[in-house]
Amino acid sequence: MKTFTLPDLGEGLQDAEVVAWHVSEGARVVADQPLVSVETQKAVVEVPAPWSGTVTVLHAKPGDIIEVGAPVADFDIEGTGEDAGAVVGTLSKESTAAASLPSRREGSAIRAVPAARKLAADRGIDLAAITGTGPDGTITRKDVEAAASQPPSEGYEPLRRVRRAMARNMARAHAEVATTNVTDEANLSGWKANEDITLRLVLATAAACKAEPALNAWYDGRREARLLHARIDLGIATNTEEGLFVPVLRDAGNRSKKDLRAGLNAMRKDVEARTIPAHELRDQTITLSNFGMIGGRHANLVVMPPQVAIVGAGRITTEPRIVEGKVAACRVMPLSLTFDHRAVTGAEAARFLMKIMKALEE
Known part of the structure; x- marks a missing residue:
């Protein structure tokens, strides 16, 4: 008999939650056949069977959290259990009970x-x-x-799955990052009625990153060193019923409007279907949150290390403003910029926000 333990899935986490088994006890499997789906750091990962043989014991049930290196399943390499086919789905209630962790x-x-x-x-x-x-x-x-x-x-x-990962990340960010905020508002009166708000925000953020590279950076607090990025890998905060996801729009500063919109659509579809690859949820160089689509004006957003900044767009409203000496009704978008003051100066942050405003108002 061999015992298969949960491998390091390459995300720097110490545990994962069992989502669904694709085999049952007594089933014959072949190496690399889907064995179990687990969720770690907001991504569902399919773990294959390491050997061919008969599954004798499942050491966890859906919803259980198992640590890296903990037993997942036992295999009889020479056994001849009943053939289960390629994928048999989740366990029945009877099988789930049998698959519970042994006391x-x-x-x-x-x-x-x-x-x-x-x-x-x-x-x-x-x-x-x-x-x-x-x-x-x-x-x-x-x-x-x-x-x-x-x-x-x-x-x-x-907390389970996405919300558990979110809670851990927020606690880590709060402990590590020295954040402060700068806020302002953009006058959108020159916009057309059907403007693509998220796309305009992506383009404006990319323009600001090019003008003020200090915000498109990572900071290493232990070494007291920063890394300025030439490429803009923009995290897009995406709300779902299960929690917050932040997929990455790669190379946002060098793509056409059409390509960026297609990328945003694909990201949303993959997040909702829970099929987005784990590597597309990490290595953001800066993040954008268009929380105003739901509600709120300004926000004290959370910077996730090693990033140094997150841009927030609040709810667009129509308000009176003085334009060329006269009162006029203007469409106004509140903007919030939260940044890590260890790596970014107040002047750099202010210039960055002004560039976003200018790009939006053009």
Whole structure:
């Protein structure tokens, strides 16, 4: 028998959530046949079977979170189970129950190091309610401390998939980035009635990046060094019912309007279908959020490291403004620029925002 463990999927994450099994226990599989789909860093990844043989045990069920290096499935390389075909879909309720993680308490005492037992006794914590992270599921002192720090679980719903990744990224950004904001508004009175708002924002952001390259950059806080990018790989904040995605519009500064619109359409389609490749959700050099399509005027947006800036466009309204000495009704778009003040000066940020305004007003 061989045990297949969750491999490093190349995204720098330590775990993944099981979305669906494509085989069941007792099924015969061949190497490279789809085995299980897992979600990590907002992308669904199909993991293939590593060997040919019979699947004897599935170590998790859909919704479970497994760590890199943890058991995924056991294989009898020489077994001859019933042929399951190429893909058999998700598990039935009966199979799902059988595929649950084996309990470390069945037939044996709870495994815990002495220090963990003492700490649990001192704090009145039930070891049976703790999942151990040590070898073979052994409960460590760190596990008990983590359990003691948790608020009451009644009524709480654990974050899953996209929202779990978003929560982790936001916490990381808040801990690392020294952000500040600059805001202004663009007068869109010269626009046609059917202007493509998102496309205009993409073009304006690209123009600003070319004029003020300091915002199209990455910053490494540990080395106190920045990397200015010649190419503009623009992240487009995309809202879905499951959470926030940020697919990347590659080389946004050197593409035609028609090509950029086709790229935006394809990105939206892939995000909604959950078929966007994982590599298209990373390595943004700057991000654009057109949150005004939903609502809101100005926003204190979150800069995701190693990026140093994110542009936000608020809700367009018609308001009175003084134009050539007279009051006129003008279409106005509020603009927000959040930037990492460790790598970007206030003057650079202000010039960048002014360039966006000028490009939008042309």
